[in-house]
Amino acid sequence: MSVAPTPHPRSTVPGVPAFTPPRRASASTASAPTGRTSTGRRLSDWFRSLSSSSSTVSTTSTSSTTQVLCRTRPHTLPPKPKAEDAKHMAEYAKMMKAAQARDAAARAKATKLRLVREKEAIAALNTWTSQILPNWDKVRYAKKTTDLWFKGVPPRLRGTIWARAVGNPLHVSPDVYELCKRRAADALTSHRMQRAALDAALAEAVAKRARAPSLSSGESSAATLSGHGETAPPQQPMVFQGRKDTLDLIANDISRTFPALGVFQQPNGPLAEPLASVLEAFAVYRADMGYVQGMSYLAAMLLLNMDDYSAFATLCTMFRHRSGVLPVFYRLDLPLVTKYFSVFSTLLAQVSPGLAAHFDRIGLRPEFFLYEWFLSLFSKPLPLDMAARVWDLYFLDGDAALFRIAVALLRFHERLLVGLAFDECISDVLRLPGRIKPGPAGRVGEVDADVAFWDCVRDIVPLDRDAYRALCRGAGLVPPE
Known part of the structure; x- marks a missing residue:
C-alpha cells in the first residue's frame, strides 16, 4: 500500500515566497548528464527570492523608535496574536516606568547627599575658622579637633593648617629661601658654563687631532689620557658641592608631575616656575641629599595649597628627622x-x-x-x-x-x-x-x-x-x- 507524501508546509511570512518541494526525479532525470537539476534551480531561485524579499522588507520598514520597540518578533516569524502582543507591551511599559522611577529616586538621593555634604563642609569651615585656628595651641590635639581633622581639612584652609601642623622648627625664613634660590641659579649657570667649556675644549682637541695625521693614534690617546698632550681639555674647578649636582634632573621631572592638571608643564603652566624654584632651593638647602626623583610630587602638592616660600619651609621641615x-x-x-x-x-x-x-x-x-x-x-x-x-x-x-x-x-x-x-x-x-x-x-x-x-x-x-x-x-x- 502506498502512502501519500505529506505536503510540505508553506511559508506564511508576508513577503516571503512559498517553497514548493521538489518532485521525485524520474529515471530519465536521474540519468541526465551533469548540470543544474530542476531541484537545484528551484532551491537557488527560492533562496534568491528570499534574499530579495528580505532586503525589500528591511528597506520598506519604518525605522522610527516606536516601531522598533513595538516589533515583538522578527519578521521571519509569524506575528503574535494581538492579545499576547498587547500583554507583552503592557509589561514592557511597566518595566520602563519602574526603571525611570528608580533613576529618579537615585538622582534624588544623590542630590540629597550632595546637599548634606555641602552643609557639613560649611559647618566644618566655620568650626575651623572660628574655634580651632584662633585657639590652635589649646585645641590642636583635642578629640573634637582630631575627629574633624580626620574627615578632611577644608581645601581653602589646607595650606594654613598644614604649615601650622609642622611648624617651622628649622627657622627657615624668606631670606633663606631667596639665598638658596640665588645659589641654585649660580650653580646651574656655573655648571652650564663649565659644561660648555669642556665641550668646546673637546671639540678643539678633536679638530687638532684631525689636523695632525702624522701623530699616531696610540700616541694621541696616551697624550690625551696622561694630560700632558695638547689634546687634553683644560681642567675646570668643580662647582657643585654635595648633591647639588642633581639640579639638572629637576627640569626633566617637572613636566611629568601631575600631567593631568597641566599647571606644572612648560611653557604656560602657572606653577612650573615656582615648582622649579622650590626644588632647586631645597637641593641647595639639603646638599647632603640633593634632588631625588619623586620630590617633585611633594613640592607640587604643597604648591597647590600654599605659596612657594611656605611650600619650601614645609618641605624642609618634612625632611627634618633623619630617622623619619x-x-x-x-x-x-x-x-x-x-x-x-x-x-x-x-x-x-x-x-x-x-x-x-x-x-x-x-x-x-x-x-x-x-x-x-x-x-x-x-x-x-x-x-x-x-x-x-x-x-x-x-x-x-x-x-x-x-x-x-x-x-x-x-x-x-x-x-x-x-x-x-x-x-x-x-x-x-x-x-x-x-x-x-x-x-x-x-x-x-x-x-x-x-x-x-x-x-x-x-x-x-x-x-x-x-x-x-x-x-x-x-x-x-x-x-x-
Missing part, C-alpha cells in the same frame, strides 16, 4: 628601610593575617609597592582629592598615617587579592590606589567607595602615634617625636 620615613626612603638607607618594612609587615599581620600569610606564601614583599606609595605620600598613585586627605592625616599623625593608609588599602581589597598568583597579585596591588574613587562600592546602602575606604581606615586600622612608636621600637627603630 621620608629621609630614610629618599636616602635609601637600606638598614632602616628594612626595619620600616618589618613595621609594615607586623601591622598587616595584625589587621589582615590571611592576606599577610598569602603574601608570604607567594613571595610578595613590601618593597615591591611601598616605595612608590611612600615616596610621594600617595599623591602619585591616588586620585588628587583622596591624596589630599592622606596628606591631612599625615600632618595629623605623622609617619603613622602612611602605614595606616597602606594597610587599609590592602585590607579594603583583601577579597580581590587572596588566592591570586604572584604576577596577578602584584599587578593588582600596584593598581589598588586608583580604584578608590567616588562611586558605588557595591555594598548595602549604596555607600560611596571613598566613604567606605575611610570607614575602613578609621574602624579597622586604628593606629595612633603611641601604637606606631611601639611597633617601631619593636623593629629596632627610634621614631621621630
Whole structure:
C-alpha cells in the first residue's frame, strides 16, 4: 500500500515566497548528464527570492523608535496574536516606568547627599575658622579637633593648617629661601658654563687631532689620557658641592608631575616656575641629599595649597628627622628601610593575617609597592582629592598615617587579592590606589567607595602615634617625636 507524501508546509511570512518541494526525479532525470537539476534551480531561485524579499522588507520598514520597540518578533516569524502582543507591551511599559522611577529616586538621593555634604563642609569651615585656628595651641590635639581633622581639612584652609601642623622648627625664613634660590641659579649657570667649556675644549682637541695625521693614534690617546698632550681639555674647578649636582634632573621631572592638571608643564603652566624654584632651593638647602626623583610630587602638592616660600619651609621641615620615613626612603638607607618594612609587615599581620600569610606564601614583599606609595605620600598613585586627605592625616599623625593608609588599602581589597598568583597579585596591588574613587562600592546602602575606604581606615586600622612608636621600637627603630 502506498502512502501519500505529506505536503510540505508553506511559508506564511508576508513577503516571503512559498517553497514548493521538489518532485521525485524520474529515471530519465536521474540519468541526465551533469548540470543544474530542476531541484537545484528551484532551491537557488527560492533562496534568491528570499534574499530579495528580505532586503525589500528591511528597506520598506519604518525605522522610527516606536516601531522598533513595538516589533515583538522578527519578521521571519509569524506575528503574535494581538492579545499576547498587547500583554507583552503592557509589561514592557511597566518595566520602563519602574526603571525611570528608580533613576529618579537615585538622582534624588544623590542630590540629597550632595546637599548634606555641602552643609557639613560649611559647618566644618566655620568650626575651623572660628574655634580651632584662633585657639590652635589649646585645641590642636583635642578629640573634637582630631575627629574633624580626620574627615578632611577644608581645601581653602589646607595650606594654613598644614604649615601650622609642622611648624617651622628649622627657622627657615624668606631670606633663606631667596639665598638658596640665588645659589641654585649660580650653580646651574656655573655648571652650564663649565659644561660648555669642556665641550668646546673637546671639540678643539678633536679638530687638532684631525689636523695632525702624522701623530699616531696610540700616541694621541696616551697624550690625551696622561694630560700632558695638547689634546687634553683644560681642567675646570668643580662647582657643585654635595648633591647639588642633581639640579639638572629637576627640569626633566617637572613636566611629568601631575600631567593631568597641566599647571606644572612648560611653557604656560602657572606653577612650573615656582615648582622649579622650590626644588632647586631645597637641593641647595639639603646638599647632603640633593634632588631625588619623586620630590617633585611633594613640592607640587604643597604648591597647590600654599605659596612657594611656605611650600619650601614645609618641605624642609618634612625632611627634618633623619630617622623619619621620608629621609630614610629618599636616602635609601637600606638598614632602616628594612626595619620600616618589618613595621609594615607586623601591622598587616595584625589587621589582615590571611592576606599577610598569602603574601608570604607567594613571595610578595613590601618593597615591591611601598616605595612608590611612600615616596610621594600617595599623591602619585591616588586620585588628587583622596591624596589630599592622606596628606591631612599625615600632618595629623605623622609617619603613622602612611602605614595606616597602606594597610587599609590592602585590607579594603583583601577579597580581590587572596588566592591570586604572584604576577596577578602584584599587578593588582600596584593598581589598588586608583580604584578608590567616588562611586558605588557595591555594598548595602549604596555607600560611596571613598566613604567606605575611610570607614575602613578609621574602624579597622586604628593606629595612633603611641601604637606606631611601639611597633617601631619593636623593629629596632627610634621614631621621630
